[in-house]
Amino acid sequence: MLKKLRRAGPPLLLLLPSLILVGVFVYGLIGVNFATSVTDNHTAAQATGQEPSVVVWFRNYLDLLGSEAFQHSLVNLVLFTVVFLVGTMVMGFAWAWMLDRPVRGEGFFRSIYLFPMAVSFVASGVVWRWLLNSNQGESASGLNRLFQMIGLDFLQNNWWNNVTFGIVAIAVPAIWQLSGYVMALFLAGFRGIPDELREAARMDGASEWKLYRHVLFPQLSPIALSALIIIGHMSLKSFDLIMSISKPANYQTKVPAVDMYVFKSSFDYANSAAVGAILLIIVALVIVPYLIHSNRSEKR
């Protein structure tokens, strides 16, 4: 017993500051947040503790899920995530595929494709807000003007001002920003496949398509899954880009993360906390099966 303690004591002591911080700031606060989300803490007076709040259990959750406005946020979140995922995966894979075989100036292409990743969503939001200006015809600027100039007038549209599909317009800058990242992942994946594997397949007379189908794709699938999880989980938390392109007051492009901010700003702490908890549950639904899956495949 004493020996065990002597062995585990020092490392635990070294970990202690981090453990306390993570324990309080992650686990503790998730608990408190949940406790707030099941109360009727909807006013500034209650938020500041001047008036008491009572527990209403899952009332806020039911009201939120039943409200048309929040359903709109959820639909937006799904639309955004699907387009964002498909866009980054397709672009990222295409770039990696083109750059995998020897290419002159590969470093240059890679650096250009990846650079948007180094820029904040707030900064890129400034220029994308301009590019996605919804004016058309005479007063058009941004991409709509560019479409006119290159004779693609029919592509003009009102971007994020569309109530149903406005959120898809916001996925465009998101794709611009993260495709390079997916490229980097896939490129590392391609490079991690031993040359002998390709050689062997070619020796056996496999066609280029068969080589991809039976040799390269299976090797790349774990990376594709990682990319999906990382981009997907970023997408579910999207906030900065939406805030800087279309302000939070915009119904068209709101998602739960924006709702959470708006509720907080109006001192509706209970609903704000409930939206946060719903987001956590959605993210956990994606992350937990993935963690279990990777745990299993590693044991194998």
Add this chain to the structure above:
Amino acid sequence: MTAVESTPATPTGTSGTPVDLGRRGARERFTAGRTAKYAALLLFVVIVLVPVYVLLVTSFKGAGDANPARAWNLPQTWTTENWQTAWTTLSPAIWRSVQMVVPAAIISAVLGSLNGFVLSRWTFKGANLVFTLILFGMFIPYQAVMIPLTQLVLDIGFPGGIPTLILLHVVYGIPITTLIFRNYYMTVPHELVEAARVDGAGMLRTYWSVLLPISVPSFVVVLIWQFTNAWNDFLFAVFFSSSQNGPVTVALNNLANGALLQDYGVSMAGALLASLPTLLVYIILGKYFVGGLMSGSVKG
């Protein structure tokens, strides 16, 4: 072994090290297919750089270029007025961002290194469980802790603005920095650590004389990762600071979205100013940047 380290960490083998996605050898031959590939690669370069063109051109435009018909043209007269205005508005916030990211990056790198060491090469029973519990903090949407977090920060009386943000970036940076260092130390041969142990070196001594000296690449990766993340963060910044006492992302968002009539020239100059530090890091230390991306990177 826990799940997450096999995530994006694996493509290149070792995470926490600089990643050079360098080219394979082999010579290329000139064919029609190749020409098409280069054309596609260049077309994508143009598309990716469109926002950069807009940012640069607009930032040098004066009032005479306000006509939407000239949206995509070069400035009639080049002026640096926008840059001067943007600099006057943003420079205090840029300075505050520096004061925020430097300590935040250094403290979280030190914590991450100690944690990574203890969780990989000086372990104890249950270390893997502890690691997984810490890692979970990386995936949570911060919206799920935001309401109680604002109250907690108030309750402990932490000075608002930059000091609070340093605390938050350190705390919520613990999972990713621990992950990067742990994965890196996993590649250090057991014998090295055992040899030190046999020689009678204690935990801290072993860390100090065996692991720390070889940790430089990981430190660079982690420092860059935390620097970029904290610099580009908007979520914590908007909840815990204002444009008076906050970092540059909040000030920029205020500059770009605050006024009723948006001055795109100034906000684009501001967006470029706010992005310069992270872009410089990306250009100078590119492969370390990619190293961070590969090691389980999760942005905002």
